[in-house]
Amino acid sequence: MTQPPPVLENEFETEDIFVNMGPQHPSTHGVFRMVLTIDGELITDVTPYVGYMHRGAEKLCETMDYRQGIGYMDRTEYLANFNAELSYVMAVERLAELEVPERATWIRMILCELNRLSSHFMFLGAFGTDVGVFGTAFVYGFRNREVIQDLFEEITGDRLMFAYFRAGGLAWEVPDNFETRVREVLKDSREGLRELDGLMTQNEIFRARTEGVGVITAEDAIDWGTSGPTLRASGVPMDIRRDEPYLFYDQVDFDVITGDHGDVFDRFYGRIREASESIKIIEQCLERLEPGPIVPDRLPRMLRTPAGEVYTRTEAPRGEYGIYLVSKGGNRPHRLKIRSACLSNLQALRDMTIGGYVADAVVILGSLDIVLCEVDR
Amino acid sequence: MNVGLFGIENVNIWVDAVIRLQLIVILMTVVVMGLIYGERKIIGRFQRRLGPMRTGPFGILQSLADALKLVGKEDLRPRGADPWVFELAVYFVFVPVFMAFVAVPFAFDWNVRVLELGLFYVVAISSINIVGWVMAGWASDNRYAMLGALRAAAQGISYELPLILSLIAVSMVVSTDAGRGSLDLGVIVAEQGHIPYIVWQPLAFAIFYVAMLAELNRTPFDIPVGESEVVGGPFVEYSGIRWSMFFLAEYAGLFILSLVGAAVFLGGWAWPLGEEVGPVWQLLLTAGKALLLIFSVFWVRVTMPRMRIDQLMGFSWKVLLPMSFALILVNGLILVYDWPDVVLLASNVVGLIALYLIIDRGITRRRVRPPARAGAATTA
Amino acid sequence: MKGVLKSLGATANAFVRRPVTRQYPEMHRDLPERDRAFPILLWDDDIDEPYCTGCHACERACPVECMTVLMKDNPNHESVGGDSRRRKIIDKFWIDYARCMRCNICVEVCNFEAIAMNNTWTGHEVSVYDRADLVMDLPQLLAQHRAGELDEWVADI
Numbered sequence: 020m021t022q023p024p025p026v027l028e029n030e031f032e033t034e035d036i037f038v039n040m041g042p043q044h045p046s047t048h049g050v051f052r053m054v055l056t057i058d059g060e061l062i063t064d065v066t067p068y069v070g071y072m073h074r075g076a077e078k079l080c081e082t083m084d085y086r087q088g089i090g091y092m093d094r095t096e097y098l099a100n101f102n103a104e105l106s107y108v109m110a111v112e113r114l115a116e117l118e119v120p121e122r123a124t125w126i127r128m129i130l131c132e133l134n135r136l137s138s139h140f141m142f143l144g145a146f147g148t149d150v151g152v153f154g155t156a157f158v159y160g161f162r163n164r165e166v167i168q169d170l171f172e173e174i175t176g177d178r179l180m181f182a183y184f185r186a187g188g189l190a191w192e193v194p195d196n197f198e199t200r201v202r203e204v205l206k207d208s209r210e211g212l213r214e215l216d217g218l219m220t221q222n223e224i225f226r227a228r229t230e231g232v233g234v235i236t237a238e239d240a241i242d243w244g245t246s247g248p249t250l251r252a253s254g255v256p257m258d259i260r261r262d263e264p265y266l267f268y269d270q271v272d273f274d275v276i277t278g279d280h281g282d283v284f285d286r287f288y289g290r291i292r293e294a295s296e297s298i299k300i301i302e303q304c305l306e307r308l309e310p311g312p313i314v315p316d317r318l319p320r321m322l323r324t325p326a327g328e329v330y331t332r333t334e335a336p337r338g339e340y341g342i343y344l345v346s347k348g349g350n351r352p353h354r355l356k357i358r359s360a361c362l363s364n365l366q367a368l369r370d371m372t373i374g375g376y377v378a379d380a381v382v383i384l385g386s387l388d389i390v391l392c393e394v395d396r
Numbered sequence: 397m398n399v400g401l402f403g404i405e406n407v408n409i410w411v412d413a414v415i416r417l418q419l420i421v422i423l424m425t426v427v428v429m430g431l432i433y434g435e436r437k438i439i440g441r442f443q444r445r446l447g448p449m450r451t452g453p454f455g456i457l458q459s460l461a462d463a464l465k466l467v468g469k470e471d472l473r474p475r476g477a478d479p480w481v482f483e484l485a486v487y488f489v490f491v492p493v494f495m496a497f498v499a500v501p502f503a504f505d506w507n508v509r510v511l512e513l514g515l516f517y518v519v520a521i522s523s524i525n526i527v528g529w530v531m532a533g534w535a536s537d538n539r540y541a542m543l544g545a546l547r548a549a550a551q552g553i554s555y556e557l558p559l560i561l562s563l564i565a566v567s568m569v570v571s572t573d574a575g576r577g578s579l580d581l582g583v584i585v586a587e588q589g590h591i592p593y594i595v596w597q598p599l600a601f602a603i604f605y606v607a608m609l610a611e612l613n614r615t616p617f618d619i620p621v622g623e624s625e626v627v628g629g630p631f632v633e634y635s636g637i638r639w640s641m642f643f644l645a646e647y648a649g650l651f652i653l654s655l656v657g658a659a660v661f662l663g664g665w666a667w668p669l670g671e672e673v674g675p676v677w678q679l680l681l682t683a684g685k686a687l688l689l690i691f692s693v694f695w696v697r698v699t700m701p702r703m704r705i706d707q708l709m710g711f712s713w714k715v716l717l718p719m720s721f722a723l724i725l726v727n728g729l730i731l732v733y734d735w736p737d738v739v740l741l742a743s744n745v746v747g748l749i750a751l752y753l754i755i756d757r758g759i760t761r762r763r764v765r766p767p768a769r770a771g772a773a774t775t776a
Numbered sequence: 777m778k779g780v781l782k783s784l785g786a787t788a789n790a791f792v793r794r795p796v797t798r799q800y801p802e803m804h805r806d807l808p809e810r811d812r813a814f815p816i817l818l819w820d821d822d823i824d825e826p827y828c829t830g831c832h833a834c835e836r837a838c839p840v841e842c843m844t845v846l847m848k849d850n851p852n853h854e855s856v857g858g859d860s861r862r863r864k865i866i867d868k869f870w871i872d873y874a875r876c877m878r879c880n881i882c883v884e885v886c887n888f889e890a891i892a893m894n895n896t897w898t899g900h901e902v903s904v905y906d907r908a909d910l911v912m913d914l915p916q917l918l919a920q921h922r923a924g925e926l927d928e929w930v931a932d933i
Contacts, residue, residue: 036539037539038539038540038543039539044627045623045624045627046623046624046625057543060543060547060705060706083839086837086881087837087839087879087881088839089879090839090877090879090881091839147701148624149624150701150702151615151616151618151622151624151700151701151702152615152698152699152700152701152702153439153615153697153698154439154443154698155442155443155698155699155787155790158443158444158445159443159444159790162444162796172808172811173808173810174810175810175812176808176810176811176812176880176893176895177811177812177878180877180878180879182879182880182881190880190884191810194808194810214786214789214790217782217783217785217786218699218783218786218787219701219783220779221778221779221782221783222700222701222779222780222782222783223755223756223777223779223780224616224700224701224702224703224780225701225779225783226779227703227704227707228701228702228703228704228707376704376705376706377543377625377626378619378622378625378702378704378705379704381624381625440795441791441795442787442790442791443790444790444793444794444795444796444797445795445796445797446795446797446799449799695784695787695788696784698787699783699784699786699787700780700783752777755777755780756777756778
């Protein structure tokens, strides 16, 4: 009995392979893991896994009084600590019905915008590495960030974990030379932005790598709950600073930067332009800054809030950073929930990545500018 | 058969070969260590850092320290690896690069062997190492390594062609006593006593330079070893001395291609204004011209983002290869109809402008606004 | 192509400028006066004893519970013939630097201004081989201010 000849198709059957990107991979920005199903170089499926950095910050805050919790907010969002602290203290202030003095508000605004600047520098640097510039963008970005970080250290005493905002105001007064120092830093930052802009934005190879990659439509971006520069790059002009002003954002003049194409390049370039908007805002704030108290007149030694619940949100560099706070009276939250911008932005990763190349996956993840500590909390 | 070596007459040809090869090995090791140190210093400077500073004055012993550390490391092999292929891969990468040094002229009459087909020999032998890359990637039993190896194979083969064709374009128009055309590197260099070929053939140089970057897996073509994508590519599972040999081969390859580029396009050991200079000056000229190329490679490395594999292949097959074919065609016509040398320059300038326009317009995709989904909300 | 040349120009511009690296162990950066390293205890030079009375305020306020405080009757009190007005004084004090998150709350809650954040480089360079060595006891906590090596800074609110 003769065997039938083998079918050619079966001989050459190929199969997709899985590639584990992360949790230990140079370009996953921390301990993020995505399982890529790849057909040659093309990505057919991607499964993201989060949670490697989960430390239970929300639960820990339930065991702490309102002042102790501030330090933990720093640790959830380590690139935009002031924004994280701000959301938290705003929630507490709204619950306890505290009035924040004017000077404290302006200083908070300056610091938050400076923090946005430093966070965007970090993004520009890390993104350059993702696209494949050999460390240059990273070092430039870091150097510029370092200047801002030095200023933060002079003001708050710490380089990263500031713990400087307090419910009601600020922990202590800024140094005497605050204004001149901020202006110096702004000058340096403007120069640094120009440097990074010149290094990357117009480079043809850079544009070839980023334009038309990781496209997400405005509708999908809204559906996935993205926010911040990721959403604005898709053309949705949503900015909490303008739509729902907190601090004194209604008194300053700035543009909401939107993109047209929703691709990686728009997300990158939007951040560069946003950083210059931040510089504009800070300059306006400096002009409005006047001497005055930085905490309310009557601040209790141990802050207690009435029972109730509140949700505050701020426009962090990565998007909407929200704090949902439930109090049953007393000096500590009953429940704290952090609405993380990065986690929501990450939801859109799958839509953006499928159909792209392996190299695109890295760039797309980089363009979302995730902070894993914030995703996993 | 006996030859002369360093002024000594009648040295046995095998003794002579061994001594010369020994010198090449020493030279290669020293140069590679210097290159690694130099690269780290130069890149540091480009990034407003200092680079290595701890080992010796200005960190000058850093390469030595690294080499010692790598030799001392355990030679690991993953359990799933194919032992023979895994360990042989190193030699397939390392030996060809070493062999390519045989034909390179360092100064007039200073080389291991004068080969009439020297240029052909160099490009032929230095393309063998792709086999080693694929072997390393295949045997490592690692998906990143596999991905990197396949990328390396695709890229190596695609850019081999423009590299060779651009060199051939030059070797076609070399005028010798016996007419035009020579593959002897010594002859090509000697012909550039007055004007180096980069002046006559700038397009060929441009193609050669880009293809050289790709051959060496240097940014913007470092796709096979892309740190942020495939974490080191085929070498991800190697450690210790084996890894250091890959590294040595990489930098030796950079040195050899720079030497070839310097010889073919920049005039090697020849003084550009036509004066005869002594062997020491010739050595310095060769080294200086090669280092100039190497410096530019470092400069490009700190500046450029990495290309993507499809763009890379497209650029090779759709842009560089047709252009180098056209170049050869034009050079052939010039030779057949005996047109003046100015036509060489003119055709190259036209080609360069075309290349500029292609990079300017063609490389970036046209962006389209994503279409709105029917029935979805349009604003926040 | 223009953009590529512009990028090359950007790096060339950096190449000709001075590097910004500071060689750390040899060159220490100046720390700002309100720099926060780890908390240390202050020494009352007038009466030659610690300011700390062991009141447990900082221990209770510490978010990470890195402090352990024990108090005792002051042997140097006026009632027993001494010259101190502190009835109680610190007996034993441990701070686990490995746990401390340097939030400054202990300094804020202290009623006697007896604790401060170290703002010198010694506070940052505390690497040890054994984790247990990071638990500082009373003499270690007091040593620096007693030797007068602290740049004092008091927050004005």
